Amino acid sequence: MEEPRPEEADAALAGLADQRVRQLRLEASALGQWDTSLLVFLVQLVKAARARQLSVDLDLPQGLKRLLHLAFAVPAQDGAARKKANTSFLYRLGDSAITLPPRVADFLNFCGDVTLALWRLFLGRAKMRPQDFVAAMHECGVQALPIISLTSLLFGLILAFVGAVQLTQFGAQIYVAGLVGIGMLRVMGAIMVGVVMSGRVGAAYAALIGTMQVNEEVDALSTLGIPPVDFLVLPRVLALTFMVPLLTLYADLMGVLGGYLVGVMMLGLNPMEYFNATTQMVPFKHVLIGLVYGTVFGVIIAVAGCYQGMRCGRSAQAVGQATTTAVVHSIVGIIVATAVITVICNVLGV
């Protein structure tokens, strides 16, 4: 028998049962080499024989015999074996529907904790260290400038190119200035910053706080009476809420610069003309609307990242999952928030 398979053990005995066999004897004491597959077969064989009340007499090499003893030494613990998860679509759908309310409640709980921490900060009782706040601002603000410069400048360029293709057909190249200006300032600058910050900072927050959870560093804070939300979440939420709008302003500037480069160098517009067109066609309110978007995005990214970190499980895999989920949630959150704010602006007529 090459490569004996476990199910064969049962089949082999099933044939014997009719013939009123009472004893099973296996002679293999001269067996030289064997591996785990034989052991698995023997375990199945012994189990099948026991089920049929056959007595078993195994004549095996010493090592194999002892391994077999070992395999039966500790009986399987009752209830230790897990039921296989039901993976049918309907089951999973129902399962996620049932677990949704507690998950939403948990998230709202977290938001409540953050709000309470803000209130404590307002009263001057929050256990937040100013240096943590400054460090967080440095991390998510200053250090993000290069990547924000690059992405927004290129995005301004792209916007100008796409617009120019259509507008040159009507000889209306100058409107590229308005297109890029309104597009960047009103919404695209904030979205660019939001998406970049989700990947850069939201993920970092989730991974950092998640790893602290794994190392029991968060527990260490709690046992010292320092609320982890005050100490870890508050400085990060505040820092992002301040820095994302500021970065949005910077991204606006870089985006307009990108449009300017295309307008002047590709479309042959006069530099002064482009500048004037931008100031005329883009009212100041767009900058303010962009700041509103930016502030909301900052809160979303920070809360999504910190929430995933704080609720992270105690394994390396959980940290990875928390990081991915934080990024996905904050980007989805940004897009949903954009839609909501856009509709609100439309209703308000601004």
Add this chain to the structure above:
Amino acid sequence: MSTDTDAKNTLTTKSAGTDDRELRISVRGLQVGYGSFVLMRDVSFDVRAGDIFFIMGGSGCGKSTLLRVLMGLKSPQAGQVLYGDTDFWGGGEDTRRRVMRHAGVLFQGGALWSSMTLAENVGLPLQQYTDLDEEEIREQASLKLALAGLAGFEDYYPSEISGGMRKRAGLARALALDPRILFLDEPSAGLDPVSSRLLDDLILELRDTLGATFVIVSHELASIFSIASNSVFLDAHTRSVTARGNPAQLVRDPHTEKRARLFLTRGDEREAAESARADAGESPPHKDIA
């Protein structure tokens, strides 16, 4: 073993029921679990001032979870934890915070905050709870680090030192606020025998000098026998406390529950016991599989 007889002498006086040392922690009918799963039930014990109290048990029996309940990190399903007269879980978050203000914790891996130096780690509790200025905090932190044998390592980050040193630094942080109760989660896990013995000596030293009470989760027999003054044994099978008392006495007491005794029997002694049984002609535990 002469040390055992010594331990017995001190013990017989203790177990006479006239222990009038101040009650530090008293656990009454505690039930702990996750959701509908009960990890342990009916856990009761007393920890008195100056005790070095061990929570013993095999892997996965819930020792660390029990410690988390005592430290206020996990709420019990039923029962009471009393610190002096304070009902720890009966009150709110503020009650627990007030109690934990006088406790220090050493986590299994040290749990030092990785973004801070050792001095900052030890200094943070001081910064939060005292009016000391930065200079004084730094001095106190240096002193606590020196007590734990880490003088000169103030400006190292946790990632730059070894696991044993991290544990010592964790102990220094636990000592920062001059606690009355210290919780140690597997203090000697991952330490070599010599460092482990030094840590035991340090614990005794701190008990005698600071008058602190220790609650230690461990399955390190060497530590248990050399420093424990009292203990409970958590059994993973019955999910409750099956033995309590001084370990040195428990191991020799024929009435001790058998799994607890097996746990407390050292490897060399176990071999001796087994060979004695074999000589007597008894069969090994699993002779016949089929």
